[in-house]
Amino acid sequence: MKTAIIGYGKMGREIEQILLERGHEVALIIDVENRSELDAEHLAGIDVALEFTTPTTAYDNLRTCIEHRVPVVSGTTGWTERLEELKQYCTEQHSALFYASNYCLGVNLLFMLNRQLAAQIERLQAKYGVEIEEVHHTQKKDSPSGTAITLAEGILEHLSSKKQWVNFAPIFDVNAIEEKRPVTEEDLVIRSVREGMTPGIHTVSYESEDDRLVLQHTIKNRRTLAMGAVIAAEFLCGKEGVYSMKDLMK
Numbered sequence: 001m002k003t004a005i006i007g008y009g010k011m012g013r014e015i016e017q018i019l020l021e022r023g024h025e026v027a028l029i030i031d032v033e034n035r036s037e038l039d040a041e042h043l044a045g046i047d048v049a050l051e052f053t054t055p056t057t058a059y060d061n062l063r064t065c066i067e068h069r070v071p072v073v074s075g076t077t078g079w080t081e082r083l084e085e086l087k088q089y090c091t092e093q094h095s096a097l098f099y100a101s102n103y104c105l106g107v108n109l110l111f112m113l114n115r116q117l118a119a120q121i122e123r124l125q126a127k128y129g130v131e132i133e134e135v136h137h138t139q140k141k142d143s144p145s146g147t148a149i150t151l152a153e154g155i156l157e158h159l160s161s162k163k164q165w166v167n168f169a170p171i172f173d174v175n176a177i178e179e180k181r182p183v184t185e186e187d188l189v190i191r192s193v194r195e196g197m198t199p200g201i202h203t204v205s206y207e208s209e210d211d212r213l214v215l216q217h218t219i220k221n222r223r224t225l226a227m228g229a230v231i232a233a234e235f236l237c238g239k240e241g242v243y244s245m246k247d248l249m250k
């Protein structure tokens with residue numbers, strides 16, 4: 001594949017290494033200094049692009065790829081209030097988009113178990129309180145993490161006692177969607193913690209008066225995330241449409 005990397009930060013660099021190891025060409029690298037090169041001329045002949053930038057820049061970058069009908073793997077989190085709009089644009093343009101809040105296989109298994117567990121607790125009408133915690137490195141720009149939001153959505157889909165998620169984030173995080181009102185029984189709390197170099201720990205805890213049940217995933221390095229994104233790019237190459245990890249895992 002002839003690829004483009006948009007965002008040459010921690011993930012972009014890791015992705016480049018894996019693309020090269022797997023025999024692909026990295027024909028274009030875009031970062032802040034040369035962002036004006038994300039245009040028709042430079043995208044010509046690119047089979048697939050991988051976008052890992054920032055919450056404020058992802059939408060425009062992805063839209064540009066879609067406009068020029070370059071299939072694009074989207075990894076940036078913290079901007080997904082516009083994801084539906086972009087999916088629609090992609091369909092209209094007959095282009096291709098792959099979005100995952102987390103490209104790690106283990107996390108996607110966690111998503112599956114999380115939904116199954118919530119559905120089972122609902123069926124049994126078991127009296128458990130539920131909470132999500134996510135821990136990431138201090139450079140992470142968005143809060144809560146995209147992965148925590150996906151976990152919350154999986155629970156909200158099945159547990160009728162919870163109506164919406166609310167976030168408790170560290171005070172220093174200016175982008176945090178911090179709740180200003182008191183929490184109610186219908187809120188699903190997501191606690192965000194920012195410390196050290198942690199690549200990502202996600203925990204879903206169910207607690208009753210008598211016991212505690214925990215689903216937890218810890219990412220040990222970024223390579224697993226980059227590998228998942230490259231596999232998604234290989235999957236997307238030559239396709240049209242909107243895809244997610246559910247399609248890849250089939």
Ligand SMILES: NC(=O)c1ccc[n+]([C@@H]2O[C@H](COP(=O)([O-])OP(=O)(O)OC[C@H]3O[C@@H](n4cnc5c(N)ncnc54)[C@H](O)[C@@H]3O)[C@@H](O)[C@H]2O)c1
Nearest residue numbers: 007008009010011031032052053057075076077101102103
């Ligand atoms: N979906 C996943 O599995 C997954 C995994 C890891 C990280 N992420 C997300 O990916 C994003 C990037 O993570 P990272 O750790 O590489 O961050 P990073 O800060 O190390 O890198 C981001 C890069 O984007 C560049 N950039 C900023 N604006 C740009 C623009 N307009 N055009 C091109 N490049 C631009 C920055 O200069 C920087 O080099 C974050 O949103 C993070 O949460 C997602």
